[in-house]
Every structure is written in C-alpha cells, then in structure tokens.
Amino acid sequence: MRSALDCLRPIAHRHFLKLETGILTLRTPADCAGEFHAASAIASHAMATIGDLPVLPREIEDILGISATERHRWLKDGRLPSAGTRTVALPGRAKKITFHFFDRRVVEDVLDRDLVSNWREDDALAAAENRRRAAWKAQLTRSQQSTTRPRRSTELDEGDPSLLRGWAAFERDGPR
Numbered sequence: 001m002r003s004a005l006d007c008l009r010p011i012a013h014r015h016f017l018k019l020e021t022g023i024l025t026l027r028t029p030a031d032c033a034g035e036f037h038a039a040s041a042i043a044s045h046a047m048a049t050i051g052d053l054p055v056l057p058r059e060i061e062d063i064l065g066i067s068a069t070e071r072h073r074w075l076k077d078g079r080l081p082s083a084g085t086r087t088v089a090l091p092g093r094a095k096k097i098t099f100h101f102f103d104r105r106v107v108e109d110v111l112d113r114d115l116v117s118n119w120r121e122d123d124a125l126a127a128a129e130n131r132r133r134a135a136w137k138a139q140l141t142r143s144q145q146s147t148t149r150p151r152r153s154t155e156l157d158e159g160d161p162s163l164l165r166g167w168a169a170f171e172r173d174g175p176r
Contacts, residue, residue, distance in 0.1 A: 017043060054083055054101035063107055064116050070123075079119055081106055 016039060018025045026043055028036040055063065060080075061071055074080035082100040089096045110116065 051104060053104075055104055055107050056101055057099050060102050060107060064110060066116060070120075073123070074119060075100060079115075080110070 016026055016028045024043060024047065026040055028039065057071060061068060071080065075082060083103040085098050085100050087096050087098040
C-alpha cells in the first residue's frame with residue numbers, strides 16, 4: 001500500500017510535502033508554481049482515493065484496539081465481516097500468505113456504535129457459561145464413575161471392618 005508521500009514524482013520534490021497527524025502541508029518555492037499545481041493535484045487525488053483503500057488486519061487491530069485473537073474469533077463467527085481476501089508472496093518467503101481485509105465503512109460503523117465493548121462483554125459471558133458447563137460436566141462424570149466402578153481397598157472406610165477382605169479369618173485365628 002502506498003502512502004500519499006509516495007505519490008509525488010519525481011522523488012526530488014517529495015520534501016515539499018509534509019505529513020503530520022491530520023494535516024498534509026505542501027510548500028514549494030514561489031518560482032515553482034507549475035510544480036506546486038502538479039504536486040497539489042497528485043496529493044489531492046491520493047487523498048480523495050485513500051478512503052477506498054481496504055483496512056489491513058494489523059490496521060484494524062490498531063484502529064479498534066483489539067487483539068489478533070479477538071479479530072480471528074469475530075471474523076470466524078461473522079461479527080466482523082471481511083471485505084475479501086488477498087494472497088501475496090512476501091520477499092524471502094517460499095509460501096504465499098492469504099489474509100482478510102476489511103471495508104473502511106464497516107470499521108467506522110463498529111467504532112461509532114462501540115461494538116467492540118459489546119462483543120467483549122458477550123465473549124466474557126460466553127466464556128463464563130462455558131466454564132460453568134464444563135465444571136458441571138466434570139462433576140457429573142466424576143459422580144457417574146464413583147457409582148459404576150467398584151471401590152478400591154484404599155477407598156474403604158476404616159471404621160467398618162466387615163468390608164476388609166480376610167477380616168473374619170483374622171478375627172477367628174488372630175495374628176500369626
């Protein structure tokens with residue numbers, strides 16, 4: 001993806017354009033009116049088309065303040081809709097990578113409606129419910145195992161001698 005600064009040609013004239021947070025300033029010497037108008041047209045075109053560029057995964061994480069895990073989870077369950085995928089071959093890598101990109105209007109909508117905090121609350125409730133369900137299932141499994149399997153000798157009550165194997169013979173014959 002090219003920035004607005006990359007659009008200025010030739011490269012020797014890029015120092016006339018300064019990009020700061022929210023401000024794009026173009027300054028040229030007074031005797032370079034033609035270069036000013038050409039550079040101004042290029043910068044204006046770049047600024048007009050920048051809204052059509054897709055939002056990349058790292059950018060959406062920064063914009064929304066989310067983690068990669070949240071992005072993957074919300075993308076998988078459809079809460080964060082993808083605008084499509086791109087496959088690129090990175091230099092120095094043998095394999096191509098495929099990633100989802102996102103529409104800027106969807107990102108703005110998510111920010112405006114504060115959906116991230118709602119989604120996080122929903123995820124926390126779902127995680128608590130899953131933990132509760134897993135604990136209940138584990139407890140049920142333990143209770144079923146204790147009723148279906150025979151008791152081991154280590155699990156016998158020490159107060160009830162009739163449950164010990166060979167106790168009757170010991171009481172009759174005594175210790176040997």
